[in-house]
Amino acid sequence: MAESMIPEIPPALSMEKPGIDFSYVGIDAILEQMRRKAMKQGFELNIMVVGQSGLGKSTLMNTLFKSKVSRKSFVGTPEEKIPQTIEIKSISHDIEEKGVRMKLTVIDTPGFGDQINNENCWQPIMRFINDQYEQYLQEEINIDRKKRIPDSRVHCCIYFIPPTGHWPLDVEFMRRLSKVVNIVPVIAKADTLTLEERDFFKKKIREELRANGIDVYPQKEFDEDPEDRMINEKIREMIPFAVVGSDQEYQVNGRRLLGRKTKWGTIEEPICRTSKTSPAASTTRCTVYVASMRITLRPTLELGSQ
Template sequence: MSAEGGRSSSTRHAVHELTRQFGREPTNSPVSGPLANLIHQKSLPKILSHIAKTPPVTAPPDVENVNHSFIPTGNGGVVKPYPADPDDTKTQEVMVDQTSASESESDESPPNPVTSIAQIRPTLRQSVQPSKIESSEYVIGLDQIQEQVRRLALRRGFTLNIMVVGRSGLGKSTLINTLFRSSVLPRTCTASGSEPAKTTEIRTTQTAIHENGVRLDLTVTDTPGFGDRIDNTNCWEPALEYINEQYEKYLIEEQSAERTRWIHDTRVHCCLYFIPPTGHGLRPLDLEVLQRLHNVVNIIPVIAKADTLTLEERQEFKKNIQLDLAQHRIDVYPFAKYDHPDDFAVNESYRKMVPFAVVGSEQVHNVMGQMVLGRQNGWGLVQVEDPGHCEFHHLRNLLIRNRMQDLIELTSAIHYEAFRRRRLMETNGTMIDMCSLNESHI
C-alpha cells in the first residue's frame, strides 16, 4: 500500500471516530460551520488547526467531571478516549507527532498537534473530598510524649531543696532523716552531752538519694540556734537572706550571656516550720517569723514531738493554730487560690490537717514480725508511719509522693517571679544591697 493510501485510510478512521463522538446527523451534531466542512473534507491536520484556534467550551455545572483526551494511537489512526493524567503528557505528544508527520508534508502551514491536543482537553477537575478517619482507626502516638518526658526526667534527676526552721531540741534532724530514710542531717546534740550549737548561721547539707532508678538531689538547710536566745530580735534574717540569695543567684545565672543548658536550682522549695508542742497556740515569735517567710517560700507548719500531747490536746492545739494563721493572714501550703480543680478535694483534706502533728524516729522495732519505725514509751510504742498514731504518713505524701513537683513549680512561678519583678523594678540598672529585699525591710 502506498503512503498516500495509508494516509487516506488513517484520515478516514480519524474522521469516522470524530463523527461518532460528535454525532452523525448534522442537525443533532454539536459540530457545525467550518469544522463540519473540514470533517467532510477528511483533512485531519486542518481539523486540528481549526480546533486550536477555537476557544474551549465551558461545560455546564451539571456535567460529570470526567476528563478525556483524544489520542491517535498506532498506525491504524484510531482515536480513543484517554484519561487525563499530567504524567503522560509527553507520551501523548510523541504519539500525535508521529501520526501527523506524514500528513504535514502536504500542508503549507502544519498545525502544532501538541497545542491542539492540550487545548481540546477539558479543563474541569474532579474535586476529591478527604476521607474522615475515626480516632479509633488510627493513632498518631501522642501517648508516647509522657514516656519521652519520663526518660528525660530520669536522665536529669530531680532536685528538692528544703529548709527547716525551729528552735533546738524539736527533732528537726530526726524528722528529715525519717522522711528520707537516710542520714541527711547530723544531730546538733552529741551523745557526750555537749551544748547544742547556738549560732544563727545557715548550714546546708547536700545528699543524693537513689530509689528504683530515680535520683533525687536533696539539699537541706538547717538553722541551728534559731529562737534559742533570750533576745530573738531579727532572728529570722539569716533565713530570709539565704532564701533571697538563692533567688538572686538563679536570676544572675538566668540573665547570663553564656549560661549552662540546665541552671542548677538552689532555690528553697519548701520550709518546714517546727512548732513546739505547748498546747496553747502560736507564740509571738512564731507569728512574726511566719509573717516574714510566707511571702517568699512555701511554708508547711508541723507540730514537733506530737506524742507528748493527748489526742484531745492535739486537736485543740491544731484549732488554735489554724485560727492564729487565719487572723494574721498567713498563707501556708497548699494554697487554695492556686489549686487546680482536679486537686482541690485532696488539697482541702491537707489544709484541714495543717499543722501536721508528727513524730520522727530512726529506731526500728519488731512488731508482730514486721520492722517498723517508732518511739518506745513507758505506755507503749508510737509507730511513726501509723496514721492512727501521728500524721507523719500524710506529711510524707504531701511533701514527696503527691505534691513535690507542685512545690517546685509554685516556687518558680510565684515566689521567684515576685522576687524577679521586684528586683528589676528596684535596681533600675544598678545593684542594691540584698538586705533591702528582705520582707522585714519592706
C-alpha cells in the same frame, strides 16, 4: 475477526501506606519524652527546717526519708556559750529509689529562737532564701548559661512549733516567710500531747494563721481543678501536722519498722496520725514532696521579686 485482547490496566496503586494516620502530630508523646529526660537527669529537692533547738528537726527528716539525711545539731554543755547568730548549714545526699534519682539537700538553721532577744531573728533566713532566688535568676538570664542550672532555691520550709505552745515569734516568722517560700507547719513531738490537747492546739494554730493572713502550703493558687481542690482542702484541714519522729527500728509483729518505744507500746512511724484516718508521717511526706516540686510551676521571676 477475533477481537484483539487489550490487557486490563490495574487501577493505580495508592502511594499511601494503609493504616497510617497522617493527621497524627505526636503531641501525646511529649509527656513521655519529658518523663524520660527527668528520669535521666534526676530531681533536686531543697528542704529547710526551722525551729528552736530540741524539737526533733533532724529526727523527723530522717523519719520522712527513712535514711540518715540530717545531722543532729551539736548540743554543748551548760558552760558553753550559745551562738549569737543564726547559722545556716546544709547537707546533700544522692538518693535513688526504683530508678528515680534525687539530690536531697537539707538546710538547717541552728540558733533560731534560742536567744533571750529574738528580734528580727528571721532576717538571716529570709536573706538566704532571697539570695538563692537571685542566684538562680542570674544564671537563667546569662547569655552563656549552663546546660543545667544548679537549683539551690529553697523549695519548702518545714516550721516546727513546740508542743508546749506557740509564741509570737512563731506567728511572725510564718507571716514573713510565707511570702517567699512554701511553709509547712508541724507540731513537734506530738506524742507528748493527749488527743484532746492535740486537737485543741491544732485548732488554735489554724485560727492564728487565718487571723494573721498567713498563707501556708497548699495555697489557693494550686486549686487548679476540682480534684486538686479536694485534695488540697483535705490537707488544709490537717494543718498543722502533728508529727512524731524516730530513727530507731523495732521489731513489731514480725516486721522491722521505725517507731518510738514507750512503756505502753510502740508508736509506729506510719501510724503517727493527724486525724482518725490519715497517717501524719505519710501525709507530711507527700505534702513536702508536692510543695517542693510545685515551685517549678511558679515563675522564677515572680519568686525572685518577692
